[in-house]
């Protein structure tokens with residue numbers, strides 16, 4: 001009957017109840033929706049970063065990142081394979097690369113690029129390049145002279161399929177090594193910067209050019225989920241001779257992505273705070289109003305022998321119902337709007353200039369996330385009940401005599 | 408006194424402070440209420456009737472003197488003990504707004520039993536029986552807003568007596584009723600008193616209501632100004 005009473009009480013003033021509900025619904029919805037949008041944006045950003053030759057985990061020679069020359073290489077890649085393969089979770093992929101700085105020349109143009117020697121088959125499962133060739137063909141294994149060039153670079157160089165590009169870099173012997181390649185394919189990437197930076201050749205071609213027998217400069221691992229990164233990297237670190245090798249995760253390799261994600265998390269947190277404070281004021285005010293309208297009633301309940309705790313419980317039950325209805329509707333609305341926009345995305349062109357600079361897409365695809373969901377609901381629910389304690393305790397404090405004298 | 412006293416007050420005073428002004432609402436009241444009384448507290452407005460009823464019911468505390476209910480000293484009880492005492496031993500009927508608006512007549516009567524921990528079935532049976540007794544059969548499901556003033560007061564009386572309290576305190580129960588309805592309510596209370604031996608103390612400044620009393624205590628300026636038993640029934 002106490003529950004029934006609370007339920008009926010919230011409908012005594014339907015307009016007021018609808019006002020609170022609207023506040024809770026908008027609050028919960030905005031938390032879910034904004035959270036999902038932010039998560040979508042940062043996840044896309046992270047995906048792009050990871051697929052642009054980063055992966056979740058990389059193994060290098062410890063000096064390679066500060067001095068990326070062929071001398072700082074992994075001399076015995078077999079050891080990495082031995083250490084890595086047993087601990088990779090199912091669904092993982094990994095590959096090896098030779099990555100060196102080089103100068104690309106055509107008859108009229110020259111530009112610094114990153115030359116990447118890949119195992120075409122394995123690389124396709126780890127990074128974007130497998131599906132990125134839009135003109136011509138992807139590399140055949142062991143193609144000795146084929147090269148993949150980015151669309152933007154091809155345009156800068158005024159070159160096209162089947163034309164020659166000469167690459168120069170420092171070989172293993174410390175002397176300049178050069179080799180002429182033929183453009184087999186032109187690839188597109190999320191950003192022009194990527195298209196202009198990377199050129200892909202087969203591992204065999206890169207080794208041949210640099211005078212290398214068996215080494216690689218990096219091993220890159222793509223895991224089935226971001227969450228596995230830390231654990232896998234730690235396990236790998238224990239199994240590898242570090243130094244001379246070093247294990248890094250995308251957090252180390254993509255500092256800008258990491259900082260951006262942290263920034264967005266902070267933003268979401270602040271948004272939650274703002275929404276919650278606004279909502280809390282709404283809840284407290286309306287409940288106080290409701291409590292003060294019913295002073296006589298609380299006095300009556302106390303006169304009848306109800307303990308203050310019972311009155312607190314009664315008011316909290318009312319608040320519980322309001323929060324329950326509000327969060328339920330807010331969740332429904334959140335899921336609905338996110339699902340509606342998950343396909344088409346939200347055009348963020350107004351911000352796009354800035355987003356594109358750091359390699360983010362112009363269209364945001366909101367992504368629901370169990371964590372964000374839970375957080376929004378727990379925040380609203382738990383804190384909602386906590387702030388309701390104030391009006392509830394107020395209601396329990398009226399003494400029967402003053403309450404009954406109240407008109 | 409041959410019968411056991413339910414209520415016993417000795418030299419009770421109560422003063423209200425309003426800013427700098429002190430108002431003496433009760434000024435040395437001593438009183439015994441034996442089991443089975445149908446007692447009217449009569450006096451003009453402001454004489455201290457409500458204050459006295461509030462003190463007897465443990466809604467408020469006296470400044471000095473002692474109040475005993477069934478031999479227990481109310482002054483020595485904690486707030487929580489007072490609440491328990493009110494729940495188990497006292498029935499209240501106020502002048503108005505007696506009922507919980509969101510509960511039906513039956514639920515209002517059941518509510519006290521719910522607080523007392525009575526099982527659902529028994530609550531329902533007792534509530535319906537007592538509502539029948541006060542002439543509200545068939546109105547179990549009406550909300551207070553769907554009942555007349557007289558019917559609301561009947562529900563309040565039903566709630567006050569339903570679980571057999573030691574005493575029912577009614578503060579001007581007929582003040583908001585027309586005289587015919589008031590009379591009917593007094594008849595009903597009187598028959599509860601006679602049939603079930605429920606002890607009633609009610610306040611009034613209405614001659615007609617005083618005529619129902621088995622015992623009439625006159626209050627003037629916070630003092631007992633007269634105490635008479637009236638065995639003969641008034642039928643006016």
Ligand SMILES: Nc1ncnc2c1ncn2[C@@H]1O[C@H](COP(=O)(O)OP(=O)(O)O)[C@@H](O)[C@H]1O
Pocket residue numbers: 405423424425430431432450451452453454455456457458459
């Ligand atoms: N809460 C209060 N604060 C101040 N004075 C009060 C309060 N309650 C009652 N009084 C005063 O005490 C006196 C007795 O009041 P009350 O017991 O209500 O009388 P009655 O019920 O006979 O009309 C009156 O003078 C009244 O003004």
Ligand SMILES: [Mg+2]
Pocket residue numbers: 456457458578
């Ligand atoms: Mg009064």
